[in-house]
Amino acid sequence: MAVYEQTYKRYAGPLTPEWSRFLIIPRHAYRGVFKSKLFTAFFVLCFVPLLIEAILIYLHHNVNALGIMKTQVQELIPIDATFFQFFVNLQGAFAFVVALLVGPPIVSQDLRNNALPLYLCRPFSRTEYVVGKMSVLLILLSTITWIPQLLLFLLQSYLEGFTWFRTNLWLASAIVIGSVVWILLLALISQTVSALVKWRVVASGAILGLFLIPSVFGEFINVVFLTRVGNLVSIGALMKNISSGLFGTFVQTTGTFRIESFDGTVREIILSEPPLWSSWTVLFGICVVCLAILSRKVKAYEVVK
Amino acid sequence: MALPATAQQELIKDLPLTDPAVIDLLGLSVTFGARPILKGLRGDLRGKAIGLLGPNGAGKTTLIHTLLGFYEPSAGTAQIFGHDIVDQAKQIRALVGYMPERDAFIAKMSAVHFVRLMGELSGLPPEAALERAHEALFYVGLGEARYRKLETYSLGMKQLAKLAQAIVHGPKLLFLDEPTNGLDPPARLRMIKLIREIRDSGEAHIVLSSHLLLDVEECCDEILILREGQIAVYCNLEEERKSNRKFLMLETRGDQTKFVQAIKELGCEYAITGDHRLKIVLQGGVEVRDLYQLAARERVQLRRLSYKRDSLEDIFLKAMENGYGGL
Numbered sequence: 001m002a003v004y005e006q007t008y009k010r011y012a013g014p015l016t017p018e019w020s021r022f023l024i025i026p027r028h029a030y031r032g033v034f035k036s037k038l039f040t041a042f043f044v045l046c047f048v049p050l051l052i053e054a055i056l057i058y059l060h061h062n063v064n065a066l067g068i069m070k071t072q073v074q075e076l077i078p079i080d081a082t083f084f085q086f087f088v089n090l091q092g093a094f095a096f097v098v099a100l101l102v103g104p105p106i107v108s109q110d111l112r113n114n115a116l117p118l119y120l121c122r123p124f125s126r127t128e129y130v131v132g133k134m135s136v137l138l139i140l141l142s143t144i145t146w147i148p149q150l151l152l153f154l155l156q157s158y159l160e161g162f163t164w165f166r167t168n169l170w171l172a173s174a175i176v177i178g179s180v181v182w183i184l185l186l187a188l189i190s191q192t193v194s195a196l197v198k199w200r201v202v203a204s205g206a207i208l209g210l211f212l213i214p215s216v217f218g219e220f221i222n223v224v225f226l227t228r229v230g231n232l233v234s235i236g237a238l239m240k241n242i243s244s245g246l247f248g249t250f251v252q253t254t255g256t257f258r259i260e261s262f263d264g265t266v267r268e269i270i271l272s273e274p275p276l277w278s279s280w281t282v283l284f285g286i287c288v289v290c291l292a293i294l295s296r297k298v299k300a301y302e303v304v305k
Numbered sequence: 306m307a308l309p310a311t312a313q314q315e316l317i318k319d320l321p322l323t324d325p326a327v328i329d330l331l332g333l334s335v336t337f338g339a340r341p342i343l344k345g346l347r348g349d350l351r352g353k354a355i356g357l358l359g360p361n362g363a364g365k366t367t368l369i370h371t372l373l374g375f376y377e378p379s380a381g382t383a384q385i386f387g388h389d390i391v392d393q394a395k396q397i398r399a400l401v402g403y404m405p406e407r408d409a410f411i412a413k414m415s416a417v418h419f420v421r422l423m424g425e426l427s428g429l430p431p432e433a434a435l436e437r438a439h440e441a442l443f444y445v446g447l448g449e450a451r452y453r454k455l456e457t458y459s460l461g462m463k464q465l466a467k468l469a470q471a472i473v474h475g476p477k478l479l480f481l482d483e484p485t486n487g488l489d490p491p492a493r494l495r496m497i498k499l500i501r502e503i504r505d506s507g508e509a510h511i512v513l514s515s516h517l518l519l520d521v522e523e524c525c526d527e528i529l530i531l532r533e534g535q536i537a538v539y540c541n542l543e544e545e546r547k548s549n550r551k552f553l554m555l556e557t558r559g560d561q562t563k564f565v566q567a568i569k570e571l572g573c574e575y576a577i578t579g580d581h582r583l584k585i586v587l588q589g590g591v592e593v594r595d596l597y598q599l600a601a602r603e604r605v606q607l608r609r610l611s612y613k614r615d616s617l618e619d620i621f622l623k624a625m626e627n628g629y630g631g632l
Contacts, residue, residue: 013429118403120373123396
């Protein structure tokens with residue numbers, strides 16, 4: 001079908017492998033995402049904490065630099081599980097903002113413009129569509145979370161030596177699992193909200209609300225009933241517990257409460273975090289609900305019964 | 306109630322069987338909730354360009370969507386080029402192009418970006434998709450506007466962009482759902498011309514769903530008329546026009562009672578369509594000359610005599626009046 005010929009001709013060339021086609025969606029989506037200078041600037045800003053992290057790791061192993069700064073190694077933050085957990089959580093917060101900026105229009109603009117039949121009339125399944133759309137966020141968030149964190153872990157291992165690497169290998173898995181669970185959750189929730197709400201601003205508000213309102217509600221339960229069960233309804237608290245569990249900093253008992261009753265007896269209530277398995281179960285439940293909604297909404301045409 | 310399988314097969318038995326079936330309907334039924342939409346459709350469609358006709362709610366769009374795998378059949382199935390629509394949906398989608406009825410595009414994209422993306426999703430490598438996107442847009446007449454955002458396109462341009470995305474990967478079968486919807490006359494003519502060109506290229510079969518009989522008449526060689534989810538007519542348009550469907554429209558003066566009686570004795574079917582107006586179907590062996598002789602004998606003046614071939618409108622209206630299979 002050359003331009004000068006202007007006739008209809010079938011395509012007889014090679015085809016791309018089917019498994020790779022879901023990656024077409026993020027490749028084309030990034031052209032739109034990075035058109036916004038404001039977003040690009042924010043995305044660059046996301047790498048600043050990583051740079052600080054790298055500098056801290058470097059300083060720990062560079063006597064000359066410490067000498068110039070007139071600082072002792074002991075005065076620096078130790079490079080341990082808490083160090084990596086802090087930066088993983090910090091990057092997680094940046095990832096949340098990126099998801100808030102990129103996530104809302106991800107499916108909604110296709111629904112608004114009836115684009116789904118155009119995708120699904122091709123050798124491209126609904127699952128590939130969902131995975132493709134999800135990978136827009138997953139790839140983007142990976143570049144600011146677990147990939148650089150893992151590289152920094154390798155940098156620390158390189159500078160500290162093989163023994164440190166072998167002893168702390170579990171930290172690498174904590175970094176990867178903690179970050180991947182968080183960005184998967186963000187991508188899934190963003191996509192689900194995007195499939196339900198067609199307007200970008202409302203969708204952004206809904207995503208924000210999904211994270212904030214249950215947190216407030218959970219805290220309310222905690223305060224009124226003197227418990228920590230409320231943390232199970234807060235996505236933030238769930239992720240905090242899971243992250244602590246992965247980095248080995250999880251503490252079951254987070255405080256005690258003394259209550260004096262009218263007859264003068266004093267009762268001590270121990271505030272216990274919900275067990276880790278319950279946090280994982282709730283998280284799994286959220287993912288199942290999101291997938292069920294996506295399976296209902298991502299269709300070429302709604303069937304009017 | 307679904308038309309019996311044998312009766313539906315009867316409808317298509319006269320069609321030439323030289324080409325393999327493009328679409329084979331094997332008792333295809335689709336139900337939305339408790340509402341049956343398609344009722345046991347049977348038959349194999351072989352035309353180069355098949356017109357899909359029917360009143361609103363007859364099931365035209367549902368048939369296309371089911372063939373594309375958007376809806377699950379509640380009973381029966383269908384095959385496209387021998388591939389089952391349920392089990393081999395992906396293979397089928399690699400062979401077909403689809404131009405939806407409603408506005409459909411991806412926001413914030415230029416036409417060339419949009420068509421390229423659609424090409425890539427069909428399996429074309431990025432370079433080939435880009436090249437063919439340019440070609441397809443030139444082909445449909447959007448060459449000069451291909452870098453403009455789709456949101457800025459007029460309705461006619463959007464229709465052409467939809468056609469471009471449907472043909473970018475060079476499909477073997479093209480589903481066009483109301484392609485001339487909302488187009489002004491010049492744009493409609495352009496669209497019809499493109500569809501005919503694709504048909505005449507011999508590279509793709511076309512299924513054209515339309516309310517506009519003229520569009521179907523101009524583009525299609527076969528028609529499938531649906532009525533209440535069943536096949537009312539499936540025929541080759543040209544064959545149908547030729548075969549014993551030559552009408553004579555007569556306008557007479559004088560007492561035509563004896564003249565009409567004489568026509569009946571000749572064995573011709575006739576219908577009195579108004580005062581001094583007759584519609585006659587000429588039977589084999591009866592010539593126009595015989596009518597003149599009859600008129601002279603019965604002292605009836607023939608003021609006007611014209612041929613009227615059975616138009617698609619006649620076929621359609623008869624299908625709607627007579628019910629399933631009636632022609």
